[in-house]
Amino acid sequence: xxxxxxxxxxxxxxxxxxxxxxxxDHGDRTLELPNGSETVGDVLARLEPETFENAEDARxxxxxxxxxxxxxxxxxxxxxxxxxxxPYSPDAVSF
Numbered sequence: 725x726x727x728x729x730x731x732x733x734x735x736x737x738x739x740x741x742x743x744x745x746x747x748x749d750h751g752d753r754t755l756e757l758p759n760g761s762e763t764v765g766d767v768l769a770r771l772e773p774e775t776f777e778n779a780e781d782a783r784x785x786x787x788x789x790x791x792x793x794x795x796x797x798x799x800x801x802x803x804x805x806x807x808x809x810x811p812y813s814p815d816a817v818s819f
Contacts, residue, residue, distance in 0.1 A: 730755060735779045743774050746782060757793040
């Protein structure tokens with residue numbers, strides 16, 4: 725997800741750094757997601773103001789705040805049956 729050098733920019737940034745500083749300096753960088761894209765600024769704006777002590781903290785913040793554009797198929801699970809009453813349940817088939 726952090727292609728186009730965004731991950732490198734986060735890694736090379738000087739820490740500690742605030743959410744606001746990252747948005748000011750790199751908020752216009754685009755994150756390409758499976759179902760579209762959004763900017764680092766849009767993603768970090770969803771979070772409460774925070775001070776990141778290191779690159780790993782900042783990277784995890786970006787990962788945790790992306791929208792559902794980062795999800796392949798919303799509501800899909802190949803591990804569990806769809807719960808009864810779920811809006812993602814397939815239509816019942818009668819034989």
